[in-house]
Every structure is written in structure tokens, then in C-alpha cells.
Amino acid sequence: MDDSIEPGKLSYHQVATKDIAAVAVNSLSGEPGTRIIDIYGPEKIGHNRVIEIVSRPIGKSVQHAETGQQAKRVYPCNQEN
Secondary structure: OOOOOOOOOOEEEOOOHHHHHHHHHHHHOOOOOOOOOOOOOOOEEEHHHHHHHHHHHHOOOOOOOOOHHHHHHHOHHHOOO
């Protein structure tokens, strides 16, 4: 694995399904045509931060783990060529 990428620290924009739905409704009710719409969450967030956010309200420690095929699917750079 590339030392510069630690799975728990890799961050990306996460988007709530309700936000995707709102954009879809808005787009479908507008002018007809084809367009590409990029949808981003308010900030890039990694698994470690998600764990902090989820753990606090439930009062339990939460952990994430990547396993063989899951890690390859989520982090394609981990695949051996």
C-alpha cells in the first residue's frame, strides 16, 4: 500500500441522499436537456472523522475496517498489477 494514503484519513465529499434528491427534482423540473451536475458535500471528510461524528451521539466507540476485496474496490490504488 502506498504510505501516502492511509484509508482512514483519505477524505472525499460525502453527499446526503436528500441533497441528491433535491438537485434531481430541481433539474428535472427545469429546462429539458442533458447536463452534468457535480454534487459535493460541504467539506471533504474521511472515515476517521465520520467515526468521531457517529460515535458521539450513540455513546459507543465505532471502528471501520477495510478487508481484501472491499479495500480494492474503495481504494483502487491498493490493487496489485
